Amino acid sequence: MKNALGREIPEYIEGYGVVRPFMGAFANYGMRERASVRLRSVKPGEQKLLATIDEALDKVGIKDGMTVSFHHHLRNGDYVLNLVMAAIAKRGIKDIHVAATGIFPIHEPLVEYIKQGIVTGISVNYISPGPVAKAITKGLLKNPAVMMSHGGRPRAIESGDLHIDVAFIASPEADAYGNINGVGGKAACGTLSYIIADSIYADKVVAVTDSLAPYPACPIDITQDFVDYVVVVDSIGDPGGIVSGTTKVTSDPVGLRIAKTAAQVIDATGYIKNELSFQTGAGGTSLAVAAEVRKIMKAKGVVGSFGAGGVTGYIVDMLNDGLFRNIFDVQCFDLKAVASYRDNPRHQAMSGSLYGNPHDKGAIVNNLDVMILGATEIDLDFNVNVVTGSDGTIMGASGGHNDTAAGAKLAMVVTNLTKGRLPVVKDKVTTVTTPGETIDVLVTERGIAVNPRRQDLLEKLKETDLPVKSIEELKEISEKMTGKPEPIEFTEKIVAVVEYRDGTVIDVVRQPK
């Protein structure tokens, strides 16, 4: 069958189940029900502190076919997923579904577990290019991986679409009764937002910490009433790996050019004014947009309502400069952001659900004015791919891409028009992550394209000397430089299912030939 974007997808996918096709970004709202939670109540006097992960596995009754979950706030410094999976593998347990909020190169041991049938399913909302992404692309995983968004995952958990048997929470600091915070300990990572839904809805919750604090481990991010057990290990992670790869403004002249143009678009369309709410990623060009917006805000004396998202020191500086009143933080990208979250009450955590769940009573993304997004590819309908690269290899997942694009009043993609000598604008993207109906503007170094759905923006930009072009013109310019690449050939095997934030299937990833 074809979904609303015309993507060919099966009605049923082995290892995934019946497919609910994507019907449109705003087609799936209304009355919702949350799943009920099964828990074992704790009597006064019971102890939660366990000596080893093995003991925790005994207590939670780990067995074949279970779903275990992890969070990625320690990013490429995370040891907990590997520690737990090694203990599970040692027991000869098979058919585990790993529901991790993010997977990084450090999680390479998963590849061997995939080959051995210990891990047969993966659900993830962020994945770095690396060995696990390659293994999925090669079709080594028994069941297709499920790529979700940051808001889509808590939606799936809350609705019961994704049931977590055991959540293992890497806990920078915890007390013996299960209060957890992300700001203490050797591997302080800041907010623990992505694992909040797991802590509430999982059958069992295990805090894994290397820093056992005296009771209570304030300021608490996850409270004791959600936690079954606490395990102390030598180390939950390498603080050096917590810092995201790129957290500095780019010095690349092309990136700066794009950023300047992007800021001019934001200004020309009237969004830089008091109460502005703004989110950008941690990439060098995205931060350069923030730098340009900051200049304009300062010049105009504008005070924004909030900055949001994965937070870098740069956004913290804007808060401290009085350019935003608040920050909503779903993950800290560097240690400056961690410190700010710890010390500044105006720097608020938001759970993944509060951030982007389309089926709660209103996510923060709904209050966003401006969102700066990246893209691997964008097509003539403004559909964006951030999942697969030019050779069909999985190199990312939505993260908050389609959540923020849907919510923001101005969702702007900033990208070089060519990447690695390949054009970014395509007739059709290889994989749709974010539907074009939620993308408003594309900004490149050679021009700006406005989604024809946004005639209001187009009219405003026409009054400026900004280089507004059609997306078809931008495609022509890029292909003139690079030529038109040969289409990638795929087998019929589906290696990943890309869920839109509402749980419908927006696309599938097939194994490249």
Added chain:
Amino acid sequence: MKQYRKSILFVSGNNPKMLQDAPIFGSDGVVFDLEQAVAVEEKDSARLLVKEALRFLDYSGVDVIIRINALDSGYGEQDIELIARERPFAVMIPKASPEQITKIESKLAKIELEEGFPAESIKLIPVIETAYALQYVHKIITSSPRITGVFFNAEGLTADFGMQRTKKGEEIIYARSRIVVACRAEKLNAIDTPFLDSNDYEGLEKDCYRARNMGFTGKAAIDGRQIKIIHDIFD
């Protein structure tokens, strides 16, 4: 094509990405460098790369200038032979002298005839970077009607003099003054030497003010990030 006046951006002729991105920064002119930025073993490939870039990429909004190698280097003639047939806006002549300009003129005239280009359509920009060129700057700039302006290369000049180059530029005050007087007298563009610390925006600003107040019409850039400041000050 527009008349470069305020800015020219230097781009290494052997860097495909820079050749591709050169026109996006809004400079009046882009200079594809086949001389200083290109090592001897890459002269041939850079020349071919620039030729292909001129054929296939869109430089319609900017003056394309090619800094060729000096004729006595053994590479200059080949540069002209290959590149002039793509009809750049101008050829930039290193270590300029009236004699070299005369030779280049006649080669360009021949190519223009063979290719059917209008006579004298390819312009010349001599580089003043030697004591000789500085001494005879007026003679140089009046040696051909093709000459539209001058590029002052302070790094070359100070090397020729054995002087130490500084950000403040007191060592080049005389050279700047002499070049500007000659250019202003002949109503030609005078493009000042680039500011080499591309991360020092404040230093660039000061250097631009100095050059502008001495009479230069514009300034060369070595990084796209410098263009806006140059334009703001030379506007």
